Amino acid sequence: MRILKKEGPNILVVASHTEEVRLGDYLMVTEKERSLVLQVIDENYLDVEGIEEEVAREEVLLASVQGMTEDPADVSSISKEIRDMRLLQCKARGSIEHGRHSPRIDWIPSRTTSKITRQNVNEILDSAGNRGHRKIKIGRSGRASSFSVTAEALDGRISIITGRKESGKSHLAKMMVRGLLEHGAYCIIFDLNDEYGTIGLRADGTKTSIADRLVVRKPARDLKFSLEGAGIRAITSLLLHSLEMPGTSMREFTRIWEGMELKKEVSMDSLGTYIQQWRCNEFVRDALYARYYTLSNSGLFTDSEQAFRLDDFFKSHPEGGALVISLSRVSPLNRKMTVELILSKLVELLEHRTIPPVFLLSEEAHLYLRETYWEDLITRMRHFGVFTTFVTNQPDAIKPEIYRQADNIFLYNFSNEADLDLVSRASMVDTDTVRSIVRTLPPRMCLVLGHAVNNLPVLVNVDEFDAPPSGITRRFFEPRAELTTLAR
């Protein structure tokens, strides 16, 4: 390999066909004690003048006529090699001097005396800083070296996993959740496709060490809240945001709640009675009633002892655990209400430091997360200890502000130009890299950007995940299970 040209951070390297260099690989151009770190972001044939004609002519000529060639110097194999030579388009990603990585790329190594070698990704990343030691292996990078993200790299961070449908986003998210659980973390997962419930199991059905840390709940079925457990804050937030209760009615509701609290009878049952007996404007009473019926019909509330309490979940899982909230076949309103209740309760508990920080995994959040929560999640809630990972196949469902605030981005393939445009502009790395790598990414490979990789983009071949199959898109032309109607 030789350097051909350098223009700013763009460096062209010629390599023979036999040299095993692939997209995403890291190269080191070493001259004396200094090395320039390059990443291959694209490859082409070496454009030798007239070579297309040459190849075409040979194709036509030798396909029609057969014969015998005596080539004592074996020039033909060298010339074949030349025709197969590749031009590697590289980006300079910094320098390594005395074993330390620095972002400097303001020097030019000698074209003739510098040596270019392939470099192990992990070594490059390690030279760029400490990434933590709680490893979560997600795959391989380069040829053989295993690649891990660390729990520390997700801790306190906002992450985004995006790519087109069926590219493997949920697969990666599941691996990361299992890894986090193995390291004793707490996770809350908004699961749209009933695919996270099985991550405690191996493919053969046996339990992994984290199987018992997993709790799966479905709203209105085995996830019901009590008014008392949810608390005034969560409930008012729900009424305000999910049920759009007007301000005047809100004030009356707060008084009613205080009344119930005084008599220690906060329950759905007494709420109904209170509204009926409360002395107030008829319009307000109607408004309160309407909301009350919605709440009670949603099936999300109960006065029984079985009601779900978020703080109990933490208490009962001292070694960490994941709460999987199954949102599949749950009505949009119930989804919104559930998410509202969980998130507002979560913040309340975190504010009072009753629970440790939590990793939140949110699939297709735009389907249930209200507008104002996005900002909140990445600013205020992150501050209290909610570390969100957004998973989506619609990159435009995530606002540019969120991309800008994101610490880690896991990019799978996008073939659509508009999506490609959006992610390449929104990501924390140059658009060339994202465009050329992401466009050609095969399934199961993702480009990791940001904090988790010390800001050195890494192409990862994601491992298989030892868990029972799940989350497979339902098909029409397949043996069908019984059709269930949409839960309320």
Add this chain to the structure above:
Amino acid sequence: MRNMNTQLNVAATVNMESLDLLAKEFRQQFDLSSEVIHERLSGRRFVFNRDGTETYPFDDWETGDGEALQMLPTQETVTIASTDSSCILLGETSDSSVYAVRAAVCFASQGVVRGYFRIGPMVVHLSSKGSCGLPSQLEGYELRVALSDHMIAERIIRNTVEKRILASLLSFPQRMVVVADGSLKHPLDSYPDVLFRDGESGSALMGISKTSALISSNKLSGVVSRAKGPAYAPVEDGMVHTLLAKFARDGLVFRVDVARSRGRVPQTLGTVLYNDNFSAGYPESLRVAHHLSVFARSEDMALKAYITSRYGLKQLRSFGLRRIALGGLSNSG
């Protein structure tokens, strides 16, 4: 490196043993000369050549008088063996030059190209000490002109190689028409008379030239050109008969030299007409031989890489970026 996986096809048309012998001869030549060239070139400072191009001038025909004779196909299956070669200057040291030469023979019969035989590229070294890498040494006057002019040197090298191959083809026991690219009488090419004398096998020798000034200046060109079908007009008799001929109705007029025809020039022409393919006006076997021998861009580079590594040459600077980058090849292969 010999590629023989497809030689069966060739074997059906020509005598394989004879071809093998010829190949062996050139390979031995190569191995021998490689040593000598090594001695003469090793570690030398070297300036690589950037290639020049060839042109084929063509003019409009003058009208003139005389008579064109009709050319009739001779319905007899005879192998046409057309030979062509290419030579390029690879570069020079302060007192010598290095060339590469490659030759190809293409066989046709019954109007179809049947196969080919290709030798080279071979490396040829020319210095005042002599030539190295050719089937026969250049000496005296030939060597001196070759050293003085690259174009002439390339021509002499091609001629030397072609001569050897033509002689070899003519000595095959099989009767063929052996065709050379160019005139047999060109003042710069020295063919020995023995090549022109009728031989045992009965093979004829023909030179087909499209560049010769003789074509455009000769008044007979117009006559032949206007003939309704394949036609020819004798220009000169002798050991080598010279004529102007076209092999297809709308074909171009070529200068054709015929030797070893045993007095049957029209039949020899007819044999070529019948056994080769002239759909483009030019013998297909000669066209293929040309393409097989000509050096492709990547082969030019490959040769430079090869000699750089084989003889440990030191490149002198002043090259394009691309070339320096390709120097990388010399370290790996």
